[in-house]
Amino acid sequence: MASSSLSRLREIARGSGPATDAGNATPGEVSKSFRRELSYEPVDDDGLPIDPRIARPDGPGVGLAGARMETTAHGPCVVVDHLFEGDRSHGRVRVHECGAVRLDDTLDLLAGRCLRGAAAPDALPLGPTRLVYFDLETTGLSGGAGMVAFLAGVGEWTADGFRTTQFLLPSFAAERALLHALNAYLGDDAVLVTYNGRTFDVPVMEVRGEMQRVPQVVCSLPHLDMLHAARRLWRMSEEGDRSCRLTHLEESVLGVGRVGDVGGFEIPARYFQFVRGGNAALLEPVLLHNRLDLLSLAALTAHAQRLVCEGREVPPGGSTAFGLGVIYDRGGWVEPALKCYRSAAEDHWQTRDLRRAAARSLARLLRRQRRFEEAAAAWRLVLQLGGRPQLLREAREALAIHHEHRVGQLEEARRHAVAGAEQAIGRGEREQFSRRLARLERKLARGAVRPALWTD
DNA sequence: GGAACAGTCTCTCTGTAGGT
DNA sequence: ACCTACAGAGAGACTGTTCC
Secondary structure, eight states, X not given: OOOOHHHHHHHHHHHSXXXXXXXXXXXXXXXXXXXXXXXXXXXXXXXXXXOHHHHSTTOTTXXXXXXXXXXXXXXXXXXXXXXXXXXXXXXXXXXGGGGGOOSSHHHHHHTTSOSSTTTOTTHHHHSOOEEEEEEEEESOSSOGGGOOEEEEEEEEEOXXXXXXXXXXXXXXXXXXXXXXXXXXXXXXXXXEEESSTTTTHHHHHHHHHHHTTOOOGGGTSOEEEHHHHHHHHHTTOSSTTOOOOHHHHHHHTTOOOOSSOOOGGGHXXXXXXXXXXXXXXXXXXXXXXXXXXHHHHHHHHHHHHHHHHHHTTSOOSTTHHHHHHHHHHHHTOHHHHHHHHHHHHTOTTSOHHHHHHHHHHHHHHHHHTTOHHHHHHHXXXXXXXXXXXXXXXXXXXXXXXXXXXXXXXHHHHHHHHHHHHHHOOHHHHHHHHHHHHHHHHHHHHHTOOOOOSOOO
């Protein structure tokens, strides 16, 4: 099987010699002119060339609001600071609510139990002490070796409010400086929060770090990818398309409506234009877009954690109860999971799809807990709600087993087996029900009335 | 005592959706 | 456009229990 382009990129990064020319990672047409300039310009601590354009205090990017030059051992880097004050609104929420996120079990639960990690079973809350939100803007999605992260945005709650620090690449040749500056900023005591970062942001940084021989701290931090938590929570949302894009959830969950926001597809083009012409104003909307993504990510994380905390006692209304049930269930929080599943399954205002899914999850979890009578009641609810034959067949089979083996009601077991056989799809399923029916008939013919094997 | 069964776990496969 | 985590379904292995 052919290796993925990301893997190929990693091989290139490992296989090539020292990154003696910063233009290695540079889209061809832009790098040519830089190489000429670089031939007589200063070098960094590693003897690698520094892009002369950013070495000047008035270099490109510095014209941006809040921008400053940060000097690293590998050249200067453009950094843009911004503060969202705590009392400011972001949709229906206040910015200071982002500061309520705690590094505890509930956050670990949202992360699918991956924050503690195998190496540090009790890392929380005593291990990492900072929570950093991270979002990249890149030169595209399919740029191969030319795909560069030109803007790395980091957001963090501070005493003053939600502070964003954006590391901007003023030219492709300045990448090493940016990578070093980002490493220095992040340190190793943080928990990373991203949106789809496991698939996108972190792998991109890993490749850029390998290409430039600057291993990225961001790749080794404990990581909460909110996309997956959000999907579990809101994918069964009653709203139309069940999309879990950040901009969609930002609107539906937080009530944020962005006006005039730059579209994602437009971002690479703006950056290329900026690199050619040095017009920093082109990047202002991109920087704003990145800051808002960070703020929304933080607000969404805070909201999700609040749901997890409060839902333990009182399940929320609507489809969120089911999503919360899934999160508790995966994390092994049985009682809260049961409460949420039950709440969603019995909520007559919800769609049948959602109630059915909740009833099935409830039945499966109760069965795992060996609470068979309650499980049977949940399977009956699945039948009552109707739906796909496959689901009904599963419920019929579970009830046939329950009545045959646990409560010894053979007639009732046969009734479910007959109905299940009618709904069976495929030869395997039909044969399975036939065997069950034949056995039940034999037992009934003998007049066998057997005691319950297991009870709740 | 071997066969049959229920339940759980793991693995594989497929489809979906998210990032710029 | 490209890549990948995840969910769901199905198959098979395995364990423990009961049937005959």
